[in-house]
Structures are given as C-alpha cells and as structure tokens.
Amino acid sequence: MSEDSQPHLLKSEPSPWDHDPNAENSNQSDEYVPEWVEGTALVMVIAGITLVVFLMLLDMSIISTAIPKITNQFNSLDDVAWYGSAYTISSAALQPLTGKFYTYFSSKWIFLSFFSIFELGSLICGMANSSKMLIVGRAIAGMGSSGMMNGALNILAGAVPIKERPGMIGIIMGVGQLGLVGGPLVGGAFTSYSTWRWCFYMNLPIGALVGALLIFTRVPEQKPKQPAREILRSAFLQKFDLIGFVLFAPASIMLLLALQYGGNGYSWNSATVIGLFCGSVATFVVFVLWERQLGVEAMIPGHLVCNKIVLSSSLLSMMIFGFTMALSYYLPIYFQSVRDKTAIVSGVDLLPNILCQLVMAVVSGVLTSKLGYYLPWGVLGAILDAVGNGLLSTLSPTTSVPRWAGYESLVGFGRGAISQVPMVAIQNAVKGDDISTAMAMMTCAQTFGGAIFLSVAEVIFAQGIRAKIPKYAPSVNVEAVIAAGATGFRQVVSAQDLPAVLVAYSKSIGHVFYLNAALSCAQFVFAWGVGWKSVRKGKEEMAHQV
Numbered sequence: 001m002s003e004d005s006q007p008h009l010l011k012s013e014p015s016p017w018d019h020d021p022n023a024e025n026s027n028q029s030d031e032y033v034p035e036w037v038e039g040t041a042l043v044m045v046i047a048g049i050t051l052v053v054f055l056m057l058l059d060m061s062i063i064s065t066a067i068p069k070i071t072n073q074f075n076s077l078d079d080v081a082w083y084g085s086a087y088t089i090s091s092a093a094l095q096p097l098t099g100k101f102y103t104y105f106s107s108k109w110i111f112l113s114f115f116s117i118f119e120l121g122s123l124i125c126g127m128a129n130s131s132k133m134l135i136v137g138r139a140i141a142g143m144g145s146s147g148m149m150n151g152a153l154n155i156l157a158g159a160v161p162i163k164e165r166p167g168m169i170g171i172i173m174g175v176g177q178l179g180l181v182g183g184p185l186v187g188g189a190f191t192s193y194s195t196w197r198w199c200f201y202m203n204l205p206i207g208a209l210v211g212a213l214l215i216f217t218r219v220p221e222q223k224p225k226q227p228a229r230e231i232l233r234s235a236f237l238q239k240f241d242l243i244g245f246v247l248f249a250p251a252s253i254m255l256l257l258a259l260q261y262g263g264n265g266y267s268w269n270s271a272t273v274i275g276l277f278c279g280s281v282a283t284f285v286v287f288v289l290w291e292r293q294l295g296v297e298a299m300i301p302g303h304l305v306c307n308k309i310v311l312s313s314s315l316l317s318m319m320i321f322g323f324t325m326a327l328s329y330y331l332p333i334y335f336q337s338v339r340d341k342t343a344i345v346s347g348v349d350l351l352p353n354i355l356c357q358l359v360m361a362v363v364s365g366v367l368t369s370k371l372g373y374y375l376p377w378g379v380l381g382a383i384l385d386a387v388g389n390g391l392l393s394t395l396s397p398t399t400s401v402p403r404w405a406g407y408e409s410l411v412g413f414g415r416g417a418i419s420q421v422p423m424v425a426i427q428n429a430v431k432g433d434d435i436s437t438a439m440a441m442m443t444c445a446q447t448f449g450g451a452i453f454l455s456v457a458e459v460i461f462a463q464g465i466r467a468k469i470p471k472y473a474p475s476v477n478v479e480a481v482i483a484a485g486a487t488g489f490r491q492v493v494s495a496q497d498l499p500a501v502l503v504a505y506s507k508s509i510g511h512v513f514y515l516n517a518a519l520s521c522a523q524f525v526f527a528w529g530v531g532w533k534s535v536r537k538g539k540e541e542m543a544h545q546v
Helices: 006-010 023-031 039-065 067-074 077-104 107-127 131-145 148-159 162-193 203-214 228-234 242-261 271-297 308-338 343-349 351-371 375-392 401-418 421-429 434-472 478-484 498-530 539-545
Strands: none
Touching (some): 039 077, 039 131, 039 148, 039 162, 067 131, 077 242, 107 148, 107 203, 131 148, 148 162, 162 343, 162 401, 162 421, 242 271, 308 375, 308 401, 308 421, 308 434, 308 498, 351 401, 375 401, 421 498, 434 478, 434 498
C-alpha cells in the first residue's frame, strides 16, 4: 500500500459520536518512542501492581467470613448488606471517571493516590468502633479501589511492549485472583485465631511495601502528557465530563441498591425496589443522551462503545467476574454447610481451583506472548468453565473428593485461560488516549458483573432453599433454616431431618452453578468478539488490520 493512500484507511465521516480522538495527534504519537522498563525495575513494577490487585480482590471476599463476628460485636445484623455494598457501590460509581485521570495525569502517581485512599479506608475499617464507621471505611476503600485495576493495566501498558503483556497480565491476574478465592480462608483464620480487624490491618504493611517498590521506580508513560498544573488550569472541566459523572454515579448507585435491597428487607415488587430500578433507568437514559451530545470528550465516548472489540471484551469481563464472584461465595458455602467443614478447611478444599487457575493463567499468558493469539484461550477457557460449572451443579452431600477436586480443577483451568483475554484484547486494539478510558469501561463492567450476578445468585439460592426443603424435608421450618444461616441450620434441624436438609442445600447450591454455566456459555459467545489479532504484529500491520 502506498504512503499516500494509507491515511485514508484511518479516516471516517466526522461525527461527535464516532470521531477518532487520536487522529489530530497522530504525528506526535508516531514520533514518540516509548522507553520500556527492564531488569530489576520491571520486577519491582510487576511485583507492586500485582500486590495491589491481590489486595483489591482479597478485600472483596475476605469480609464474608468476618461478618458474623462483626455483627456480634456491633449488634448490627441489619447492616450486613452494607458491609459489601458500600464498597461495591462507591467503586462502580467512580470507575468510568478514573479513565480520564489516567489519560491526562501521571499513571504512577494517580495509581498511588487511589491506592492511598484504599489504604485509608482499610485503616478506618480496622479502627472502627461502630457499624457506621465500618461502613464509611468500606465506602472509602471502594473509592480507592475504583482506580486500582485500571491503574495497574495502564502502568503495565507503559512499562512493557504489547507482545510481552499477556505473560505479565497472566502473572498479575493469576496471583491477584488468589485473593478473591482465598479471602474467605484468610478472613476465617484471622477471625478464629486473632481478630476480624486484621482483615483490614493486613493491607497496611503490604501497602508500605508497594510504596517502597513503586515510589522510587521510574514508570514511563504510554505517551507524552502535559504538566498536571496545565490540565487543572485550562482543561479540567472540559476534559473530565463532570456532568456525565454526576449522572452516571446516581444511576449506578440506584441500580446496585435495588439489587441489594431486592429480597433483603424489601420484596422485589416493593415500591422501593421498583422505584430504584425506574430511577436508575431514567438517569441512565439521560446519561447516554448527554454522552452522545458531548462526543469525544465524554466520560464513556460513543466510538469506544461502538468498537466491537472493546464492547465484547467488556461484556466478556462482566461474565467472567460475575461467575467468579458467585463461585467464590457458594463453593465455600457448599463445603461449610453441606460437608460441615470449618472456614479454614473449606479454604484448603478450594486449592484445586486456586492452583489450576494460577498455573493456567501463567501458561496461557506466556504462550500468548510466544504465539501471538489470545482468542483461542478465550474460547478454551469458556468451554472448560461451562463444563466445570455444569459438573459442579451435581455436587451432593456424598460427592467423593476426586470428583469435586476434578470439577474444581476444570473451572480453575478455564478461568486461568480466559481471565486475561479481555485485558490483552483491549490493549491490542485501542491506542493513544483511548486506552485508559477503554480499560476503565472494562473494569466498570467487571464490578457491575460481580454485583449483579452475585445478587442473582443469592436470589436463586434463596428460592432454591424455599422450594427444596419442603420437597425433601416437609416437616422442617424453612424460614428457621434460612434465619439460622449457612452453618447454623444444623442447630435448628433434628438429626433425623438433617440428611434431607443437606440434600436440599446441595441442590440449591447446584442451581447457582447452573447460573455459572449459563455465564460461561455467554463467555463463549463474547470471546469470539475479541478479534483474531496477534500481539506480535507490527504497528503498521495492525493499522491495516483495523
């Protein structure tokens, strides 16, 4: 292709909805040669951001086993839902805006700023002397977490070339997701042998280590950026779409509150829940209209929403995180309620899933770097997830160890193979200023996926219990079993009725894995949308491919 004809490939009809914001800066981007990080500095950067991702995911699940002790100390059973939702809601509401921060300011310092807010929230939680103080701390930690995953991926994009990122992302996500599935084990250990406060205090010394690793390490940017004072003085209001944020945040909060309240204190057809859903939809409609009007400066630009790879990767990430959250909550419930294991032993029983996930995440990342293509790992991971979750739905009170360990391993291999695919796909498909915004869209989809599908899983499980106990143990009081909790129902059920209740419990948990199998099938569909593109292709060849 001639040099004169090549630019026409990147031109499109000008429109505020699909305009390419990088076109006007193409000469500057072409002249800028990134300085990649190598050697000891690279090890320090990868170690630092891996620890941050690990802490962020650990914090999402570690509180689950500490909640009983917290509610006992504060007499706050009515606040249980807020311990998780305060974190999720504040994180989801801020995530799209974080893309703007990483686009215009130093990635390293913005990342450390968000992490410092997370650490402050952890300190407040650890020192909490009331339930309200704990909820405030969780909300502050969630605000900090909103920019942590996006920041880790932005730092990685500036530190290593695209062909080396899959292996690095495999390490980061493989180790990071150990926090998500290992959270209940760590929380159970602290709660049993020390105090629940260490579930939050442990973030502080690890945070100090992260600071030591990153503060004195040079982290290059993906492209040149103006001094922060210039952005704040001349372009902050124009570039950051604060009106869009003011619309998006309450819409997200209303949606997540509706999902949190539904079936927990309010019926799904109550005026409160329906009002929250209606308010959320109406505000989202106004937000979309505003974003369309704003064009390329929008918080979520239309040309990225219409980009098939970005959209498919975001939806794929939503499905992955949705099933991951459901798995991390309900597999320990199976071991602790149906198999009568302690929190610590149930964490040990999750090792087949954890280890297989870690191994496959690293292997798939390294092979993607070597071979170039990531789509096959997305397809393979979705297939393994679907089969593994289908088999997990057959768990019973008497399932043998080799069987449940094998089922867990399948899911672990699948999740390890697919977890990095949406991140690599977006970084390989989007360039310039759009990378930070696209990554923020993906992490926002992750958070919503976890919140939405965990709520759906709770509804499925509760309805399953109400339907199965009358079927298998008609003489048992269903509401008494539910009120007693996942591990306390053995005290309210007679020895004669217990085997039937255990069957009902296992089948209800099996229904949650039906949901996970469906999400895995959705992963299979969306995985094909990430594009048959290679991370090893040169810049000119990739431009032709677009």
